[in-house]
Amino acid sequence: MPLPDGTIEKLKSIAGAGAVLTEAPDLAPYVREERGLMESTCDAVVRPGSAEATAEVVKLCAGTKVPIVAIGGNTGLVGGGVAEGGVIISTERLNRIIEIDALNHTMTVEAGCILADIQAAAENENCLFPLSLGAExxxxxxxxxxxxxxxxxxLRYGNTRDLVLGLEVVLADGRIWSGMSALRKDNTGYDLKHLFIGAEGTLGIITKAVLKLYPLPRSKVTVMAALDQLDNILALFDRVRAMCGDRLTAFEMIAEIGLELVVRHIPESRDPFAGRHPWYVLMELTSPRASDDLRTEIEAALGAAFEAGEISDAVFAESEAQALELWKLREEIPDAQTREGGSIKHDISVPVSKTCEFMRRASELVEAEMPGIRVCAFGHMGDGNIHFNLTQPVSYDKQAFIDRWADFNRIVHDLVVAMNGSISAEHGIGLVKRGELQHYAPAIDLELMRSIKRALDPDNIMNPGKIFDL
Ligand SMILES: Cc1cc2nc3c(=O)[nH]c(=O)nc-3n(C[C@H](O)[C@H](O)[C@H](O)COP(=O)(O)OP(=O)(O)OC[C@H]3O[C@@H](n4cnc5c(N)ncnc54)[C@H](O)[C@@H]3O)c2cc1C
Known part of the structure; x- marks a missing residue:
């Protein structure tokens, strides 16, 4: 449906003429979804420079029931930022770091700040903002x-939800809700901010946040271990946690094929081990005390793991450059997989104690369904989140493989749900997993979610059609 007459002019008078884009070449960077699988259609992209201007834009759209999709960096992987008509609001000009209160260990930011800029600003004040991901x-x-x-x-700091104390949100009718608390204790009724966290823009547009900061790590050790048995991944995790406690910051699993594909397809990457192993674990330990000898601590844990037959080899990063090289072997897996041909992805979680069992059972099921399929699993094993990705059999037709996506979803997600896991550990539901949520979520969950949506956005203008249909 085209925008009502005069809308573009009104948007320009609110946000400024240069902040309203309508021509196809200008819209291009905003309408292309990260993996190029989907594309938005929209009549305008608006880039307001303040929460107040954002609220005015929303009020204008609400008055004529024009749908709104908020986007940030557009790196989401489930089509949550894909608009089907209406207006896209980009938060890119809401990019001020408003305050760092190092004593309170908090930071107040606008919603369009790039994650890496937030990390750097915290570090300047000798603090850590611990959220870290490939798209930072x-x-x-x-x-x-x-x-x-x-x-x-x-594993150590929790999800984004755990890193937030306060939020400011523009609601679907254009009012601004200010919940900008910097308190660590506040039990005054419902904790409203949690409604908007993880809501994928379906309930309102986040414009500011108060984030938690942590002491800056002063010592760090990065090590990759090679393992010959799947179950030993959990044995190693248990041992390192018991011996090193919460200094263990990251525990990432990589299947042999993941490392193999990175070495094959990504320039300047190399296998750090002399021989091949079915499993690898990338671990990082950090401490705020410069005097902590993390190397000795992890060597003791790995020595015991070696004695117990849990690991076969280990390589330490001897410099920051080597640490980055090891991390590259983990971060480049999705790209390497794409270069290898068709891949079908599942971003799931199960209880940490069930991760190895899940890997074994899921692999057996998909291999029975399609002999030759390559299970390229990797991920945040220390928090139960596995990217259970499948790479097409060698010489298989890429499109014919991709066409089986729904079948493999059913096989993998049935097992996930049977093991009390989640079909979306990260990334959300967006458009891509909407059908799966409808299939697996208990009816009462969907009913409650729809009630909340209707209460906060009765005209369904905030990112309509994402997560579920009303
Ligand atoms: C290489 C790579 C690695 C990644 N690794 C991880 C990972 O380890 N863990 C992980 O969780 N994700 C990961 N992701 C996915 C993605 O980076 C994250 O989901 C990220 O949090 C999305 O931020 P964005 O600014 O790009 O959001 P966008 O893609 O712009 O938007 C994502 C969703 O949020 C909504 N939204 C955006 N801004 C607002 C706002 N201000 N108010 C309300 N709604 C809003 C959008 O409407 C959409 O539904 C990765 C992606 C890539 C490309």
């Missing part, structure tokens, strides 16, 4: 909040 150079904190992003530090 371009994703924005509003998008992180709206998807309750996870990443590599969840």
């Amino acid at each position: 150079g371009s994703c924005r904190i509003g998008g992180n909040l709206a998807t309750n992003a996870g990443g590599v530090g969840v």
Whole structure:
């Protein structure tokens, strides 16, 4: 449906003429979804420079029931930022770091700040903002909040939800809700901010946040271990946690094929081990005390693991450059997989104690369904989140493989749900997993979610059609 007459002019008078884009070449960067699988249609992209201007834009759209989709860095992987008509509101000009209160260990930011800029600003004040993920150079904190992003530090610091004290949100009728608390204790009724975190922009537009900061790590050790048995991944996790406690910040699993594909397809990457192993674990330990000898601690744990037959080899990063090289082997897996041909992805979680069992059972099921399929699993094993990705059999037709996506979803997600897991550990539901949520979510969950949506957005203008249909 085209915009009502005069809407573009009104948008320009609210946000400024240069902040309203309507020509196809200008819209291009905003309408293309990260993986190029979907594309938005919209009549305008608006880039307001303040929460007040955002509220005025929303009020204008609400008056004529024009749908609105908020986008940040547009790095989401489930089509949550894909508009089907109406107006896209980009938060890119809401990019001020408003305050860092190092004593309170908090930071107040606008929603369009790029995650890496937030990390750098915290570090300047000798603090850590621990959210860290592959897209941190371009994703924005509003998008992180709206998807309750996870990443590599969840094991120690939790998801984005755990890193927030306060929020400011423009509601669907254009009012501004200010819940900008910087308190660590506040039990005054419902904790409203949690409604908007993980809501994928369906309930309102996040414009500001108060984030938690932590002591800056002063010592760090990065090590990759090679394992010959799947079950030993959990044995190693248990041992390192018991011996090193919460200094263990990251515990990432990589299947042999993941490392193999990165080495094959990604320039300047190399296998750090002399021989091949079925499983690898990338671990990072950090401490705020410069004097902590993390190397000795992890060597003791790995020595015991070696004695117990849990690991076969280990390589330490001897410099920051080597640490980045090891992390690259983990971060480049999705790209390497794409270069290898068709891939079908599942971003799931199960209880940490069930991760190895899940990997074994799921692999057996998909291999029985399609002999030759390659299970390229990797991910945040320390928090139960596995990217259970499948790479097409060698010489299989790529499109014919992709066409089986729904069948493999059913096989993998049935098992996930049977094991009390989640079909979306990260990234959200968006458009891509809407059918799966409808299939698996208990009716009462969907009913409650729809009640909340109707209460906060009765005209269904905020990112309509995402997560579920009303
Ligand atoms: C290489 C790579 C690695 C990644 N690794 C991880 C990972 O480890 N963990 C993880 O969780 N995700 C990961 N992601 C997915 C993605 O980066 C995250 O979901 C990120 O949090 C999205 O932020 P964004 O600013 O790009 O949001 P966008 O893609 O712009 O938007 C995502 C959703 O949030 C909504 N939204 C955006 N801004 C706002 C706002 N201000 N108010 C309300 N709603 C809003 C959008 O409407 C959409 O539904 C990765 C993506 C890539 C490309």
